[in-house]
Amino acid sequence: xxxxxxxxxxxxxxxxxxxxxxxxxxxxxxxxxxxxxxxxxxxxxxxxxxxxxxxxxxxxxxxxxxxxxxxxxxxxxxxxxxxxxxxxxxxxxxxxxxxxxxxxxxxxxxxxxxxxxxxxxxxxxxxxxxxxxxxxxxxxxxxxxxxxxxxxxxxxxxxxxxxxxxxxxxxxxxxxxxxxxxxxxxxxxxxxxxxxxxxxxxxxxxxxxxxxxxxxxxxxxxxxxxxxxxxxxxxxxxxxxxxxxxxxxxxxxxxxxxxxxxxxxxxxxxxxxxxxxxxxxxxxxxxxxxxxxxxxxxxxxxxxxxxxxxxxxxxxxxxxxxxxxxxxxxxxxxxxxxxxxxxxxxxxxxxxxxxxxxxxxxxxxxxxxxxxxxxxxxxxxxxxxxxxxxxxxxxxxxxxxxxxxxx
Amino acid sequence: xxxxxxxxxxxxxxxxxxxxxxxxxxxxxxxxxxxxxxxxxxxxxxxxxxxxxxxxxxxxxxxxxxxxxxxxxxxxxxxxxxxxxxxxxxxxxxxxxxxxxxxxxxxxxxxxxxxxxxxxxxxxxxxxxxxxxxxxxxxxxxxxxxxxxxxxxxxxxxxxxxxxxxxxxxxxxxxxxxxxxxxxxxxxxxxxxxxxxxxxxx
Numbered sequence: 001x002x003x004x005x006x007x008x009x010x011x012x013x014x015x016x017x018x019x020x021x022x023x024x025x026x027x028x029x030x031x032x033x034x035x036x037x038x039x040x041x042x043x044x045x046x047x048x049x050x051x052x053x054x055x056x057x058x059x060x061x062x063x064x065x066x067x068x069x070x071x072x073x074x075x076x077x078x079x080x081x082x083x084x085x086x087x088x089x090x091x092x093x094x095x096x097x098x099x100x101x102x103x104x105x106x107x108x109x110x111x112x113x114x115x116x117x118x119x120x121x122x123x124x125x126x127x128x129x130x131x132x133x134x135x136x137x138x139x140x141x142x143x144x145x146x147x148x149x150x151x152x153x154x155x156x157x158x159x160x161x162x163x164x165x166x167x168x169x170x171x172x173x174x175x176x177x178x179x180x181x182x183x184x185x186x187x188x189x190x191x192x193x194x195x196x197x198x199x200x201x202x203x204x205x206x207x208x209x210x211x212x213x214x215x216x217x218x219x220x221x222x223x224x225x226x227x228x229x230x231x232x233x234x235x236x237x238x239x240x241x242x243x244x245x246x247x248x249x250x251x252x253x254x255x256x257x258x259x260x261x262x263x264x265x266x267x268x269x270x271x272x273x274x275x276x277x278x279x280x281x282x283x284x285x286x287x288x289x290x291x292x293x294x295x296x297x298x299x300x301x302x303x304x305x306x307x308x309x310x311x312x313x314x315x316x317x318x319x320x321x322x323x324x325x326x327x328x329x330x331x332x333x334x335x336x337x338x339x340x341x342x343x344x345x346x347x348x349x350x351x352x353x354x355x356x357x358x359x360x361x362x363x364x365x366x367x368x369x370x371x372x373x374x375x376x377x378x379x380x381x382x383x384x385x386x387x388x389x390x391x392x393x394x395x396x397x398x399x400x401x402x403x404x405x406x407x
Numbered sequence: 408x409x410x411x412x413x414x415x416x417x418x419x420x421x422x423x424x425x426x427x428x429x430x431x432x433x434x435x436x437x438x439x440x441x442x443x444x445x446x447x448x449x450x451x452x453x454x455x456x457x458x459x460x461x462x463x464x465x466x467x468x469x470x471x472x473x474x475x476x477x478x479x480x481x482x483x484x485x486x487x488x489x490x491x492x493x494x495x496x497x498x499x500x501x502x503x504x505x506x507x508x509x510x511x512x513x514x515x516x517x518x519x520x521x522x523x524x525x526x527x528x529x530x531x532x533x534x535x536x537x538x539x540x541x542x543x544x545x546x547x548x549x550x551x552x553x554x555x556x557x558x559x560x561x562x563x564x565x566x567x568x569x570x571x572x573x574x575x576x577x578x579x580x581x582x583x584x585x586x587x588x589x590x591x592x593x594x595x596x597x598x599x600x601x602x603x604x605x606x607x608x609x
Contacts (some may be wrong), residue, residue, distance in 0.1 A: 010561075038556060063516055090436055093490065094547075095547060095550065095553060108456055108460065108461065109456075110456055116460075117454065117456075118453060118454050118456045118459060118460060123452045123453055127453075128446065172508055174449060175450060176453075181419065181491050186467055188464075188467070191551045192547070193546070194546040194547060194553070196467060196546070203436040232565045245464055247465065253467055254469065254470055254535065254536045254538070254539055255467070255542065255543070256539050256542070259534060259536060259597070260528065260534050265521035266521050267521030268577065269517070269518040269521075269596060270518070270521065270596055270597070271518070272597075272598060272601070273592075273597040273598065273599060274599055275601070276600065279602065279604075280604075308604045362605050363604070363605050364604045364606065367608040372606075372608065376521065377521035377522055378521075378522065378523075378524055378609070379520045379522055379524035379526070382523050393487060398429075
């Protein structure tokens with residue numbers, strides 16, 4: 001990661017770039033080619049004509065960061081506002097990205113229903129559409145062993161936000177007619193792991209979406225093309241991609257992803273199961289490693305979110321958690337959505353330690369790592385970890401992540 | 408973080424079980440169900456699914472055995488399959504590496520995971536239902552050729568893995584009548600989510 005913004009070796013240029021990165025969280029590159037041959041004055045040569053497909057400036061390099069061959073994280077430190085471009089949405093696949101021809105893909109809904117039905121994509125598109133902006137986060141979204149040279153992307157890049165459009169699952173369940181006594185449904189994907197999760201019927205009738213579009217365009221293959229389940233505010237694994245089947249039942253199915261995985265030990269010989277909702281959380285995105293700050297004014301920026309509703313407040317500390325003050329929230333503040341927070345501050349050359357904690361409409365306050373461990377035990381890993389995270393600013397302006405005291 | 412008095416573990420478990428039966432939406436999550444006059448109950452879209460349509464993809468297996476197909480297998484048959492198709496990912500005798508460890512019991516069938524984060528989670532120590540082994544193996548394994556195993560082969564591999572975890576006799580044949588009867592050591596270790604927002608960290 002560190003070469004993303006820190007590659008240039010000329011100290012002056014490096015400082016300027018670092019200062020810019022610190023001020024705006026910009027993804028700057030300064031590639032050799034650009035330095036060798038300065039671009040001509042853009043006011044003196046005609047520009048390019050329109051094209052069928054847009055592209056990013058070669059100077060704005062935005063990339064996901066892969067790990068384990070099974071995940072890739074969103075570059076949180078390089079983004080502004082709250083929308084994640086679809087090609088930068090985090091990925092978590094359990095057996096790769098399938099290639100699906102939508103003309104051969106159907107959604108089957110059966111089980112405890114009056115009328116088992118198969119829906120093609122064109123048929124799903126004829127139902128009333130619903131659209132909402134919401135985050136999607138993997139419940140395993142914290143590197144507890146991260147060292148000082150850690151970016152937000154590496155630390156917790158498995159959260160992203162999109163505008164999702166599709167059919168309310170409640171609409172489809174009315175179409176098939178759910179029988180009395182139905183309490184759960186199984187969502188099954190058409191990937192090579194044939195991913196399955198059990199979903200309580202209350203959620204399905206509340207706000208689950210069978211989504212076919214993301215940020216206005218058809219889902220990307222990595223996000224479930226042609227259709228996926230989307231459960232706002234819930235751990236990402238329940239939003240089953242490449243959705244092919246929903247089976248309505250009176251009990252959960254106890255699949256591998258809700259027993260052996262996606263359960264967390266909580267001490268006392270117990271493990272927590274069906275822990276769906278993502279607790280409130282925040283992360284500072286600017287300034288973070290690998291930025292180096294010039295003295296003077298900067299703006300602390302970050303995102304906060306809660307699976308239980310709206311963020312009501314984000315508190316920020318500049319002294320490692322001794323004193324807290326309210327950050328500004330950029331509206332609109334939507335339920336179950338990433339919310340941008342900001343706070344201008346001055347760096348005067350004395351060490352600082354930045355931290356943020358989110359508070360949601362239930363009154364939940366993002367906990368310290370110590371409070372989390374006290375509540376659940378040191379072995380409650382790797383799911384649903386949302387501790388306050390700290391970033392230190394050294395005397396020379398370097399910003400370093402403060403590793404968590406995990407045991 | 409919480410100003411409240413400590414809650415005993417027993418109370419937490421009790422709350423978890425109480426919560427089992429009432430997973431309904433919280434007040435702030437409820438939505439108006441007012442009838443929209445422009446919104447019919449049904450749109451008459453979709454085509455009827457026949458029994459054959461459903462049977463072609465209805466592969467899930469539940470803890471009570473619902474969904475288990477005919478067929479059977481023994482640990483010995485499973486061992487041969489394991490060596491040929493599984494060992495390169497799950498290690499000798501299911502001990503793991505490079506991927507998940509599958510075999511291993513903990514003394515007294517303790518469940519120390521909350522206190523000891525590095526304790527390996529194996530089928531014998533962590534999985535609550537034997538049927539899940541069959542379901543997952545049939546739908547997703549082996550990684551390179553998922554869905555390629557016959558039902559007899561899945562029974563044989565399940566029998567082998569249960570046997571290696573001291574949960575199935577060496578000579579016994581596993582089938583859809585016997586698999587749901589295998590009681591896993593961790594079956595009663597799982598409690599429903601008791602987080603509800605608010606001031607308390609859980």
